Amino acid sequence: MTTPPTVDLALLERWLACWSLARGLPLPRREDGGLVVDVGWSGQLRRHVFVDAGPALQACAAGIDAPFVYLKAAVMPQALRDALPHRWVLEQPRYLMHRAEAMSDGQAIDGTAPAGYTLVAEREHGAAVLRLADADGMTAASGRIVLNSGTAVFDRIETHAAHRRRGLARALMFALDARTAQADVRERLLVATEAGRTLYERLGWRVLAPYSTAVLPAGA
Structure with missing residues (x-):
């Protein structure tokens, strides 16, 4: 470990x-x-x-x-x-949560969207932003990642209320992690709410500190 x-x-x-x-x-x-x-x-x-x-x-x-x-x-x-x-x-x-090992195998993010959704990649300031869009092109879930000096910070993982409990946050986390693996970054950090902590722990993240x-x- x-x-x-x-x-x-x-x-x-x-x-x-x-x-x-x-x-x-x-x-x-x-x-x-x-x-x-x-x-x-x-x-x-x-x-x-x-x-x-x-x-x-x-x-x-x-x-x-x-x-x-x-x-x-x-x-x-x-x-x-x-x-x-x-x-x-x-x-x-x-x-404050941490993960050192890749969640995914680092393959391209294409094809990781759940059925009925499309993964859209954008950029805002210093972050890569990934959105899961529904059939109407509306954002159902989104998240972003910043890669800087050997650290990846996962940030603002959000799922709109009408699209919850469909695995979208999990899909986003794997897509963001693929970006991290491709860049060969080892230190992954995020700050989670109480509700988010449960999801991230299921994905192998560990709490470093409150x-x-x-x-x-x-x-x-």
């Missing part, structure tokens, strides 16, 4: 760099013991990412007054809650 990587600042930086490239954002920079991305969206101005909820994260939080700033750490939600003033609001828990988020909302 492959030994899972250590969750340290370097691993989080690899994850966050791919996340940023997928959205056309500046690459993360190291600052005061953590990582920072200037997001610049109306609902998310900036995100700070830390390995733990220790003094570096707490000092960062103490210096933040503006709303819509996010703090993220590879800790359980309660550990993040205990480290922050009550004005910070926790989001639903997430999980990934918790707090945000300073407007009026806090």
